[in-house]
Amino acid sequence: MTSSTVTSSQPDRPPRPNLAFRRLRGQRSPAEFAALVRRAAREIGERVSCDARYIGRVEAGEIRCPNYAYERVFLHMFPGRTLTDLGFASRSSVRGRAARPDAAAPRGPAAGEGSGEPPGAVEPYDLRDHWQNDPLNHEESDVLRRAFMTGGGATVAAATLAPLGLAPSATAADRLxxxxxxxxxxxxxxxxxxxRLLDDRHGADGLYRRAAAPLRAAYALLDAGATRQTTADRLHSGAGELAISVGWLxxxxxRFDDARSHYAEALATARMTGDAGLEAHAFCNTAFLARDAGRPREAVRAAQAAQRAARPLGSSRLLSLLALREAGGWAGLADRTGCERALVRAQALFGRGRADADPEWMSFYGEAELAGLEAQCWxxxxxxRRASRQARRAAQAQDPHFTRNIALYTAELADDLAREGRPDxxxxxxxxxxxxxxxxxxSRIQSMLAGTxxxxxPHRRASGVAEFLDRHAAYKGPHPVGAGGTV
Incomplete structure (x- = not known):
């Protein structure tokens, strides 16, 4: 990696904060409010990938007008109000005038510069909204729709990333x-x-190779340099988070060796820019990987390093997750005392509740994940017995949006019950x-199920066991890659 070259330029015109929307959030944290938005979306049959970062962008005024899916959700949440009442600009005042972060992004000045509109005036469309409501891009919308209806996770990933200008392509670098x-x-x-959204719903196997190309494009952007320092910092942070996401896939x-390389790349980016949040995230995933790869002492050290980086950030939930990563390492070392101490610390930190300082990527971390990671320790x-109790709690508490985690926790439950002597x-x-x-x-879930x-x-005669074994043997999904066994 090389650092970005920053040249001077006229500063961006700052967006106007959306104070009306901020008042509607009240005393809730951005993450808690985002959860309410997702729940309201499910009530009306919409799917939005709302998280704390999205709420922050709205309140900062970066999103002057939401896409149609979010508009329907917000108007459902606050009946009787209009977009203007919620602090947004009318769609007619911004439609078609903002930069579109797609493959047709401008080659010269940053979008919005010289147009009189601040960058990001209109929120980028989510998949469903992009397909159904964008009259300016019928051909691309039709491609996306067909890909989603006929393809698997990898096809969806390609269709999802293509409009962002970060899709797999031999000539992608030439278009930067x-x-x-x-x-x-x-x-x-x-x-x-x-x-992250696609992984939540579909798991990693079909996404990994498709997501590697956007990562290469991201680092090519860093090499190209940025128009100003704030943009360079944002690019470094985004590239580091993307490296972690691809590493997780x-x-x-x-693919443990590939994951280790991607996490190391993210850590180097964090160290180079002094980004403590990115450093904590990279060490967090490194600890998880070390545990799964059979290096528990490294898992403990990485988790402790993550906690040192995270302490100044002011997020108890982040420290709670990192304590769980440490507990997993102690469990791998068969150190019950060390594990229990870390679990107690994780639960106490979790009990302090959410905060504005909680990182966006932690939207998955709630009661279900806390219970699921504790189950893995036991x-x-x-x-x-303790493991199965916590795994059952995790599966029951998980938000339906996280399909992959529901499958993971239930697979953990099945394995724990089998080893506990409850085959039915x-x-x-x-x-x-x-x-x-x-x-x-x-592959993680498939490996766990194979172990179960x-x-x-030996318990084929027990109720339901023969059916499970036969259906598992007949399953024709992708063969697990890498280390097997439970995690």
Missing amino acids: PPRAGVPEAMALEEAVRRI AHDSG SALGDW EAAEAGLRVLALLDQVQS ARVLL
Whole structure:
């Protein structure tokens, strides 16, 4: 990696904060309010990938007018109000005048410069809105729609990333602007959000190789340089987060060496720019990978390094997750005392609640993940009863949006029950996981299920076990890559 070259330019015209929307959030944290938005979307059959960062962008005025899907959700949440009442500009006043962070991004000045409009005046369309409501791009919308309806996770990933100008292409680098500006930074951040959303729903196996090309494009942007220092910082942060996201896809699909390389790249980016949040995130994932790769002492050290980086950031939830990463390492070392101490610390920090300082990428971390990671610790220590209790709690508490995690926690439950000596319940849980594998592609989950099947083989006569074993044997999904066994 090389650092960005920053040249002087006229500063961006600052957006006007959306104070009306901020008042509507009240005392809730951005993450809590984002959860309410997602819940309201489900109530009316919409799907939006709202998170704390999105709420922050709205309140900062970066999104002057939401896309149609978000508009429907917001008007459902606040009946009787208009977009203007919510602090947004009318659609007619901004439609078509803002930069679109797609493959047709300007080659010269950053979008919005010279147009009289601030960058990011209109929110980039989510997939469904882009397909249904963008009359300016019928051909691209039709391609996206067909890809989603006929393709698997990898096809969806390609279609999702293509409009951002970060899609796989042999000539992608040739299309990059001579200097990266706000549209490129926005495209990079949107790529991270979309990859995370697709992973939540479909798992990593079909996404990994497709997501590697946007990462290469991101570092090509850094090499090209940025129009101003703030944009350079934003690009470095986005590239680091994208490296972690791609590393996680490699990690979850069993490509441990690739994951380690991507996490190291993110860590180097963080160290180069002094980004403590990115450093904590990179060490967090490195600890998780070390545990899964059978290097528990490294997992402990990486988790402790992550906690040192994270302490000044003011996020108790982040420190809670990092304590869980440390607990996982102690469990791998069969150090029950060390594990229990870290678990107690994780639970106490979690109990302090959410805060504005919580990182965007932690939107997955709630009661379900806390219970799921604790279940994995007890499983590693051979305490199957505690493990199964926590795994059941995790599966029941998980937000339906996180399909992959529901499958993961249920697979953990099946394995713990099988080893606890409850084969009928284990088979029932295993069948639920098999039912989800049409939607989720994860080598980790497939490996866990294969381990459960091996444990249940001597119990074929127990209720439901034969059905599970037969259906598991008939499953034709992708073969697990990398290390097997439970995690």
